Amino acid sequence: MRLAELSERSGVSTATIKYYLREGLLPPGRQINATTAEYDEGHLRRLRLVRALIQEGRVPVATAREVLGHVDDDSLGRTIRLGAALWALPQGPEPDEDDPSVIAARAEVDRLLELLGWETARELAALSPVHRSLVAAVATLRRLDHPWDAEQMAPYAELMHLVARRELDHMETRASDTEQVEAAVASTVLFQPVLRALHRLAQEEESARRYGIE
Amino acid sequence: MRLAELSERSGVSTATIKYYLREGLLPPGRQINATTAEYDEGHLRRLRLVRALIQEGRVPVATAREVLGHVDDDSLGRTIRLGAALWALPQGPEPDEDDPSVIAARAEVDRLLELLGWETARELAALSPVHRSLVAAVATLRRLDHPWDAEQMAPYAELMHLVARRELDHMETRASDTEQVEAAVASTVLFQPVLRALHRLAQEEESARRYGIE
Numbered sequence: 253m254r255l256a257e258l259s260e261r262s263g264v265s266t267a268t269i270k271y272y273l274r275e276g277l278l279p280p281g282r283q284i285n286a287t288t289a290e291y292d293e294g295h296l297r298r299l300r301l302v303r304a305l306i307q308e309g310r311v312p313v314a315t316a317r318e319v320l321g322h323v324d325d326d327s328l329g330r331t332i333r334l335g336a337a338l339w340a341l342p343q344g345p346e347p348d349e350d351d352p353s354v355i356a357a358r359a360e361v362d363r364l365l366e367l368l369g370w371e372t373a374r375e376l377a378a379l380s381p382v383h384r385s386l387v388a389a390v391a392t393l394r395r396l397d398h399p400w401d402a403e404q405m406a407p408y409a410e411l412m413h414l415v416a417r418r419e420l421d422h423m424e425t426r427a428s429d430t431e432q433v434e435a436a437v438a439s440t441v442l443f444q445p446v447l448r449a450l451h452r453l454a455q456e457e458e459s460a461r462r463y464g465i466e
Numbered sequence: 467m468r469l470a471e472l473s474e475r476s477g478v479s480t481a482t483i484k485y486y487l488r489e490g491l492l493p494p495g496r497q498i499n500a501t502t503a504e505y506d507e508g509h510l511r512r513l514r515l516v517r518a519l520i521q522e523g524r525v526p527v528a529t530a531r532e533v534l535g536h537v538d539d540d541s542l543g544r545t546i547r548l549g550a551a552l553w554a555l556p557q558g559p560e561p562d563e564d565d566p567s568v569i570a571a572r573a574e575v576d577r578l579l580e581l582l583g584w585e586t587a588r589e590l591a592a593l594s595p596v597h598r599s600l601v602a603a604v605a606t607l608r609r610l611d612h613p614w615d616a617e618q619m620a621p622y623a624e625l626m627h628l629v630a631r632r633e634l635d636h637m638e639t640r641a642s643d644t645e646q647v648e649a650a651v652a653s654t655v656l657f658q659p660v661l662r663a664l665h666r667l668a669q670e671e672e673s674a675r676r677y678g679i680e
Contacts, residue, residue: 263609300610308606329573333668333678344659372674373667382670386663392522393656395477400660407632409664416668418621440666442607445558446614447665448658449600449655450623453587454630455654456549456596460586461567462634463545 255281258291269299275313277302279322284458285436301434309441311342319396323433330429339439344385356399365401370408469495469582472505476513483513489527491516491534493601515648537647544643551651557600570613571605577616582623629661 259266272278279299281289298320305311305319322328322336347354361383365374375451377383393400426432473480486492492512512534519525519533522572536542536550561568575597579588591597607614631654640646 264502297611304610308610320501327678331673334673334677337668338666370667370671373671376674378515380667382663382666382672386660386667388657389656389663393660396518396522396652396656397511398656404636405664408629408661409668410663411473412661413630413672415622415665416623419669422618422671438610438612438671442603442610442612442667444602444662444665446600446607446619447622447626447661448550449558449596449603450619450626451629451658451661452552452596452654453584453594453600454623454627455552455633455650456590456594457584457587458627458630458634459545459548460590463543463548463551 254288255291258295258299261296262303264299264303272286272299275317277313277316296433299387300439303400304438304441309341310447311441315340315342319437320400323430323437326429330432332427333433337433338440339381339428341437341440343381345388347384347388347391351391351395353388353391353394356459357394360385360400360402361387361390364405366405366411367402368413370409415447467505467510468502469505470502470652472509472513473513475510476517478513478517484679486513486516491527491530511648515652518652518655522659524557525655529554529556533651537651538642540643544646547643548647548650551647555651555654557595559602561598561602561605565605567605568601571608572601574614574616574619575601575604578619578623581616581620582627592680610640619632633657 253261254271255266258264259269259273262269269278273280278295281291281295283289283360299321302316302320305316306313311319319337319340322333322340325333325336326424328336347357362374362377362427365377373380388398390405419436423439425433426435467475469480469483472478473483476483477631478486483492487494493668495505495509496502516530516534516539519530520527525533533551533554536554539547539550542550561571563569576588576591579591587594587597604614605621633650637646637649637653640649
């Protein structure tokens, strides 16, 4: 397809597509003459992912470029590709290691992973930015007098594990490794607002069931 | 306690506490002479909540004032107070009602609530900003070629319902209605980052279990 059709099918303006091409977020089309290039379904898919990252996930352009670099790196096994792409996404704030709340939170997170039997998460703890985000979030709760311990967090972690299993089941329905990693990145960025809204709606429903609405 | 002690116990500087007092986010202390006021445990609790809203939840000051106004309004029943406080928190983007993706998303959300038997959520649909956020988030997924339907969303909604039940169980351990509503607001703002980090950590763990880490 030509640029105009790519723009129409994606709902992204030609000016924005040209910007993404210049920024290396979208691979160049196949040049058919000096002024015209041809794009395919892979470009459309990639364009939707770029859109998801930048517009919905509010990921900075340089970060999106890094994430997509991992998505495209087929020298890596799928887990490492997936992990690298997800780790490159913006994370929560970094924990301040001198803060006593952070030290206590790290101990609770360690206990949580042991309770859950999440062996890989324990092995990767020192490397994973996701692990650091969890420590920072738990430390904030502690500082504000909500000292959640490992036993209290475990059922939520199990629920999130069910969510993650369903997501990977869905991801595996995609054809290629690249499409699978693309789907996982899009799902992480786009599905979070859905989970958040479902969570609040469930609070509303449960609260009305327990206490009525008068 | 005096201002200095309130500052020490909360970790919030006296200048910031004075700012919150001027902005009406914290009720005035009991004036014991022209220059000194006395604060109590209620002030400390409120100060932590203000901190959670503004610093962690990035809630604008005017919005925080509105949320706290509902928390304090004991002319309302607990559910309405809780609902009003939670509805006043910043929500996701508003759906654009002319967008075909929004129309399709609204139909799927309606079907979802019917499938789940969430009667109150259905009754409140026209009023609830949480409902509109869910429609907007589902519409975004559709626009980016992830057309999640009611049957696909239902299991996630059920999981979030379990999360909400646990949160309300925990909230009910607090003594007064005001403390319960305060705890629910703090939990909504502060627990979201924990859930998000647990979700990503679960993705990491499950992906390593399925595909190995090489």
